[in-house]
Amino acid sequence: MDYALQQLLNALAFGAxxxxxxxxxxxxxxxxxxxxxxxxxxxxxxxxxxxLAAALGLTSPFVAVLLAVAAAALAAVAFERVAFRPVRxxxxxxxxxxxxxxxxxxxxxxxxxxxxxxxxxSILNGLNQMWFFGPFAVSSLQVMELVVSGLxxxxxxxxxxxxxxxxxxxxxxxxxxxxxxxxxxxxRVIATAFxxxxxxxxxxxxxxxxxxxxxxxxxxxxxxxxxxxxxxxxGFGSLAGAAAGGMLLGFIExxxxxxxxxxxxxxxxxxxxxxxxALLVYRPEGLLGQRVELGDKEI
Amino acid sequence: xxxxIENTAPPAATVMRPSSAxxxxxxxxxxxxxxxxxxxxxxxxxxxxxYTYLALGAFVNLIVVVGLQVFMGNSNIANLGHSAFVGLGxxxxxxxxxxxxxxxxxxxxxxxxFATLQLDPxxxxxxxxxxxxxxxxISGKVISRLSGVAATIVSLALxxxxxxxxxxxxxxxxxxxxxxxxxxxxxxxxxxxxxxxVIVLARLFKDSRWGLQLRAxxxxxxxxxxxxxxxxxxxxxxxxxxxxxxxLAGVLYAYFAGTISPKLFYFQxxxxxxxxxxxxxxxxxxxxxxxxxxxxxxxxxxxxxESGVTIGSIQLPQLLGLSGVALGVVIVLCMAFRPGxxxxxxxxxxxxxRFFRRNAK
Numbered sequence: 001m002d003y004a005l006q007q008l009l010n011a012l013a014f015g016a017x018x019x020x021x022x023x024x025x026x027x028x029x030x031x032x033x034x035x036x037x038x039x040x041x042x043x044x045x046x047x048x049x050x051x052l053a054a055a056l057g058l059t060s061p062f063v064a065v066l067l068a069v070a071a072a073a074l075a076a077v078a079f080e081r082v083a084f085r086p087v088r089x090x091x092x093x094x095x096x097x098x099x100x101x102x103x104x105x106x107x108x109x110x111x112x113x114x115x116x117x118x119x120x121x122s123i124l125n126g127l128n129q130m131w132f133f134g135p136f137a138v139s140s141l142q143v144m145e146l147v148v149s150g151l152x153x154x155x156x157x158x159x160x161x162x163x164x165x166x167x168x169x170x171x172x173x174x175x176x177x178x179x180x181x182x183x184x185x186x187x188r189v190i191a192t193a194f195x196x197x198x199x200x201x202x203x204x205x206x207x208x209x210x211x212x213x214x215x216x217x218x219x220x221x222x223x224x225x226x227x228x229x230x231x232x233x234x235g236f237g238s239l240a241g242a243a244a245g246g247m248l249l250g251f252i253e254x255x256x257x258x259x260x261x262x263x264x265x266x267x268x269x270x271x272x273x274x275x276x277x278a279l280l281v282y283r284p285e286g287l288l289g290q291r292v293e294l295g296d297k298e299i
Numbered sequence: 300x301x302x303x304i305e306n307t308a309p310p311a312a313t314v315m316r317p318s319s320a321x322x323x324x325x326x327x328x329x330x331x332x333x334x335x336x337x338x339x340x341x342x343x344x345x346x347x348x349x350y351t352y353l354a355l356g357a358f359v360n361l362i363v364v365v366g367l368q369v370f371m372g373n374s375n376i377a378n379l380g381h382s383a384f385v386g387l388g389x390x391x392x393x394x395x396x397x398x399x400x401x402x403x404x405x406x407x408x409x410x411x412x413f414a415t416l417q418l419d420p421x422x423x424x425x426x427x428x429x430x431x432x433x434x435x436x437i438s439g440k441v442i443s444r445l446s447g448v449a450a451t452i453v454s455l456a457l458x459x460x461x462x463x464x465x466x467x468x469x470x471x472x473x474x475x476x477x478x479x480x481x482x483x484x485x486x487x488x489x490x491x492x493x494x495x496x497v498i499v500l501a502r503l504f505k506d507s508r509w510g511l512q513l514r515a516x517x518x519x520x521x522x523x524x525x526x527x528x529x530x531x532x533x534x535x536x537x538x539x540x541x542x543x544x545x546x547l548a549g550v551l552y553a554y555f556a557g558t559i560s561p562k563l564f565y566f567q568x569x570x571x572x573x574x575x576x577x578x579x580x581x582x583x584x585x586x587x588x589x590x591x592x593x594x595x596x597x598x599x600x601x602x603x604x605e606s607g608v609t610i611g612s613i614q615l616p617q618l619l620g621l622s623g624v625a626l627g628v629v630i631v632l633c634m635a636f637r638p639g640x641x642x643x644x645x646x647x648x649x650x651x652x653r654f655f656r657r658n659a660k
Contacts, residue, residue: 097377108620267463
């Protein structure tokens with residue numbers, strides 16, 4: 001019982017983290033059609049700024065959390081300004097490859113300027129404790145991850161549905177040209193979308209640092225690969241799809257970890273991706289995606 | 300109308316037309332491979348051993364990039380998984396052709412009797428390519444069903460799956476450790492011949508009816524579909540051809556280096572080869588060749604700085620990651636300012652013939 005509960009919590013916590021990162025990707029994709037490969041490096045910038053702050057003597061965990069989120073949002077906006085604005089109207093492949101380039105540059109800058117080796121960051125270790133509920137012991141980090149992700153997603157939904165800017169973002173994801181004709185500034189909408197996407201990455205970064213206790217140049221890369229997969233299984237560009245895809249991925253991973261014998265544990269990644277690809281064979285447009293053909297009129 | 304013209308034209312011309320297109324494409328391919336041939340022969344004739352070794356590596360990259368061009372350039376779908384095929388080709392020949400004495404040291408517990416099997420290099424290469432072809436056909440079935448981003452992510456998934464199998468199936472692939480003792484049977488001449496053949500093949504595919512239809516379907520899916528073009532079949536076809544060329548690169552790499560390890564065929568190779576193709580221009584085979592030549596020279600220069608150099612009396616520190624930064628900056632700048640790459644839309648022979656025609660006037 002205890003074991004099953006623990007694994008369920010594991011799956012929910014992993015799923016929540018993937019959902020957060022996948023939502024960040026989906027927000028940007030739905031508006032400007034950019035496949036932001038550099039999203040992992042936004043997590044990286046966030047984590048490294050916490051590392052640098054700690055090195056400079058800012059050891060309050062509260063400040064670290066704020067800094068992580070702020071740095072990520074700023075980094076996302078800066079990436080947009082420097083790299084993605086010139087390719088805003090270019091085909092998807094161009095945007096994807098640009099983002100790939102940004103990702104390589106930033107990863108290697110961490111290597112060049114700080115160190116290729118992992119660096120330890122212990123400020124946020126306090127978040128990772130054991131909580132006891134009667135007979136059950138659960139990791140505080142996992143509970144927080146689940147709760148915070150849930151609240152963040154709720155806040156995002158409220159923002160998108162209730163605020164003018166949120167409405168503009170949603171409208172822009174349907175028909176950007178008309179939104180601009182209504183007098184809404186494209187740059188502002190896109191910058192906001194990037195800031196939101198960055199803030200989501202920053203929250204994910206807090207949990208990553210707390211769990212790993214260290215930062216390394218490729219910190220965000222493998223996580224973002226997973227988030228891509230979550231987006232693709234959910235249906236690229238659909239926010240609900242991204243969240244659902246993230247959760248599903250979390251459950252697949254933990255499920256495989258439980259089901260696979262110890263000596264085959266290494267094949268977990270391979271099998272996860274095989275399952276994903278198999279899913280795509282049956283639903284090429286993703287679980288919650290719509291089958292859209294070019295030239296179809298949107299209703 | 301067109302019938303009238305064909306009837307009045309001399310019969311020889313109508314018979315000549317298809318074959319002359321083929322000849323033009325063939326000659327075009329050979330012209331495109333001339334710079335490669337010239338560089339290769341110069342290195343073969345004059346260069347010291349160290350440079351020969353570097354050149355062999357660059358030729359492997361060339362074949363990979365040309366292979367990548369066959370799929371990406373014609374279908375306009377970003378492929379981030381091609382080094383999986385390079386790895387499969389390399390491990391295929393490693394497992395089949397390594398001498399038995401070596402195998403006892405490296406993979407004594409290999410399943411399916413591979414531990415007691417040793418084939419000659421040529422049949423090993425052929426079998427390895429068949430395996431690459433089978434994997435490509437299966438993965439291509441999935442990829443050709445998807446479009447755009449989803450296809451790219453599946454190509455990435457393929458890379459991770461193959462890498463994960465290399466790492467974890469230690470009995471067969473030796474895991475994280477280097478696989479050594481592969482017969483070193485390939486030198487620069489073989490590499491040159493293969494490069495030329497691959498370049499010509501890529502050019503023939505691009506100019507063929509299938510290549511043209513595939514490019515049309517990438518430009519305008521609806522118009523192509525309206526003309527009865529089966530884009531899925533064409534994507535599958537170019538995916539398999541692209542994979543076979545990448546697999547060949549892997550086979551050649553294993554046969555000249557003698558040692559391989561899984562990390563050679565992971566993201567680093569994707570970064571390098573993709574940057575080369577983008578810089579040169581992925582629409583043309585000439586672009587692939589140009590990108591490899593420019594970036595191979597450029598990266599070698601940066602690598603010499605990266606390991607720490609002495610300028611006058613100042614010793615610069617080691618700058619790990621510098622070549623990575625340079626690669627990324629090349630991609631970003633290229634996408635922003637010249638998305639078509641250096642060569643743009645025209646092949647080398649087309650540029651030359653335009654140039655001569657202009658001068659003749």
